Amino acid sequence: MYTNQGMSKIIPVFLIGLCFLLLRPTCCDGSRILVVPVDGSHWLNMEVLLKELHSRGHDITVLYSAKSWYIPKNSTFFTSITRRMMEDDTDKNAYNRMLLDVMECRKSMPFIRTFCQNNLIGSMLDMGHKILAGATAEMLDDTVFMKELQDAKFDLMLTDPALTIGVLLGSYLKLPMVFNVRWINTGEAHFTIAPSPLSYVPVPGSELHDQMNFLERTKNILHYLQSFYQLHFILNPHYSDLLQRHYPPGSDLLSMQYAADLWLIRTDFVFEFPRPTMPNVVYIGGFQCKKANPLPVELEAFMQSSGEHGVVVMSLGTFVSVLSREATNAIAAAFAQLPQKVVWKFAGEKPSSLGNNTLLVNWLPQNDLLGHPKTRAFVAHGGTNGMYEAIYHGVPVVGLPLLFDQFDNVHRLKVRGAAQHVEARTLTEEGFLETLKDVLNNPSYRDNMQRLSMLHRDLPISPIDTAIFWIEYVLRNKRAAHLQSAGFSMPWYSYFCLDVAVFFIIIIVAFAWALIAFCRILCKSRRKRKAE
Template identity: 50%
Template sequence: SLWNKNNYVWGIGLLFSLCLMGVVPSCDGGNILVLPLDGSHWINIQVQLDELHSHGHKLTIIRSSGSWYIKEQSHMYSVINIPSQINLKEFFGGFLERQMQVLEGGSALVFLTYDFISLLLTLHEMWHNDLIYLLNNTTLLKELRDAKYDLLLTDPGVATGVILAKYLNLPLVLNARWFLAMDGHFALAPSPVSYIPLTGSGFTDKMDFFQRVKNVFYYSVAQAHQYLVTPGYNAICEKYVEDGCDVISLIQDADIWLFRSDFVFDFPRPTMPNVIYIGGYSCKPSKPLSAELEDFMQSAGEHGVIVMTLGSVVNALPIKLAEEIASVFAKLPQKVIWRHIGARPSTVGNNTLIVDWMPQKDLLGHPQTKVFVAHGGTNGVQEAIYHGVPVLGIPLFFDQFDNLLRLQARGAGTIIRLNELNGETFEQGLRELLHQEHYRDNMQRLSRLHRDQPLSPMDQAVFWVEYVIRHKGAAHLRTQAYKMPWYSYYCVDVLLLLLSAVIGTVLCVVALFRFLCCRNRTKIKQQ
């Protein structure tokens, strides 16, 4: 009968579902301690925390009371507050304002050698103080131990989390792209500077001789900064961690690196088995826009829409630049959505919609979007790749130029430096991206490559966090190379032994010949 047939089909379906449940590894809700960085780093990790929360994991966040982005109240996590004297929003705001002035026409060299390094050292000092507060607070430490966390998830841009994980003896998972002063790969994988460009160098993986010389110089500067930063952390290790510790070794000893990049975006380089690439893991298919925004997008017709934002940390460009940009937009047939906070430029045209906030992911995923004008933050670049929208980049600070350079090297975008930005260069860059189809074609190709994966980056991130919980770490994936002294790592001791053996053999042969020659001469004289 039909009823029996339906029951049969239902039974087969149930059996198939049970089989799948047996194949897919499960993980009961874990107890995860999180020590994140603020700003855009928090925006990155927050998406992952949301996914972990939806999988039933309990999350506890350690945050500074002066936090900029990390909210004290959330349905996703509970909070441990650390008192701080620094308001990060005001602190960064002042720095960014000064850097905008420098990039517009000041002495960048003086700024980078003094103000930027001063900023980083101040931030590290703040995290030193936070860590010392934690390690001196016996009540809080007891609560952390009694909570029996399964792992600690942190960002190695500062070393507070890795030292705390060592102190609490917890498995360590890093949500990373940087560690202290350099790209995270330099901490744990072979990284030849002959074809791996340093952040800030502005080079690709194809360098001529003089570029390689400069790249070695940038590597030396990064190492010098690392030596400025690590002593403070190592002093805390010596004081609070039994038998002491070396902060670089702790970072290298992490169980899993969830790396916010991939080789669609980055240049190929050596890697390690415990590095999991999750570039673009926050990207999702676009959602429908509000009725007002959708009407605006559709009103653009065949010309399409330009989307512009310089990120959440930059309120506004200098007024002169904003006036010139608005004037260029007004001349174009495209419609424009521009996130701009501050004085409204007097040259804004009827085709331009100025907003305080925009649903960036949803706008980039809209078929009417033709060009994305952006500062080159990692999130924006990855979202542009995901949705296949070419980028006109205006880098402002940190790694933004290097991010945009990777798009430009693949023919998927172009760059205008802030000190070269004016109405003429901006219009030229926009028209180039709008009218030369190869930019869009190349970006669409990157989008297809990025999406063609057996598992989404987010699924990989969650899987490997749960993997560490299930197996109490992932020591079998960690290399032991960093525990070797440098002369053993580079086999200098082996080379010295072999060289000594060769030299010894040559000397023995020479000595033997001299002995035989002398003996023959003695015989001749005796005759």
């Protein structure tokens, strides 16, 4: 029989064991995950997921370029493998050169300029996919490297399919595949995975919304045709030789993308226009957002010094942060006339018109500043990360879009009454100041953004927990094939039931022909009787 003293020793041990069982990760510990990310702001998203997966006991291996800008070679939460993925001379200045070209496009008529921009992006993607196909071929031709990957016995491929290398490797290694995705091929992920009626779903890059008139729907269809041509006749052919040499006959890149078990799409319908979706699509928009942390002492003092007027925060993102000197002087002069203080993430020569109310910094804690109670507006280029942080913290936006999807992103918030838009190519001190004052002084912008913030946060489970659950769901069940649509394995004519339509047309034509033939015979018979 146990004594009271013996029981007092056993109970704590029992409780510790019970807690361990209850608090241990819900998925099998030690799952091995191979990750192929995209550099830059895409990596900032992926890093959030990887840290959370690592905290739950998963073993992370990241494959990335030796010339990476933001992905660290040494990390406490993943093992790294470096390979050539893009050209060694790729640099951030390429984005600034593209910016100048886009500004030239913006001089065109509104109907035409989006096609010009998409053509520029298509040219850049053409070069990029050619490099990616070559880099993937090098990996697949390296039998030692591929054997190392196979011997590692990974349980899952987690990739951002904006780089095709992860898709191709995951398919070759026959791994369950999860996409952390916003952009893929020539556009937004929905246009690859989900039905996208062109009557009300705007094509990426069109700068349209879901309430289109006849002319806008015409433009939307033309944008779709432009994107279709770029995908099937410019980008996909780069992979033909690679697919013939290393994959089963009939393999193509699009089918490999369709075969992904799960698409974690970095958006939600507070930001995105409502549209059809698919069972294996999970929305995790804003999963990187979090409550604001305290600011450094000096920055906090600057924020508090703004008094009742508050602070304007300005940042143009991780890649493109350089405008013309005329533009930066115009922005600085406009800021100088505000009663608000300004924190401006700035790189380059100090503007000559800089006011005493403006603090220039090389780096700023963007999320923490947007979550500060003194922040009144956010001047931003329209990158997805910044837009979701603004939504999360309820801060209205003055958009200064420069490249890629930034024009569409700002347009989405503008349609919802939470942002205003400024053209970089025509930016003037007076125009920029007028737009700033409108957003700062008109309470409707803040009210609308606060409403979006409330809707974005009103969820039964946070976006990051949703993402982790579904990644582990695929791990637990080895795949999620039951969520994949059969439509992706059908030929296009069967998908659109064109064969059925042809069948009915043949039946109707045959019936009509038989009816006409019968009538002719009947008429001939009557005429013959009358003749007799």
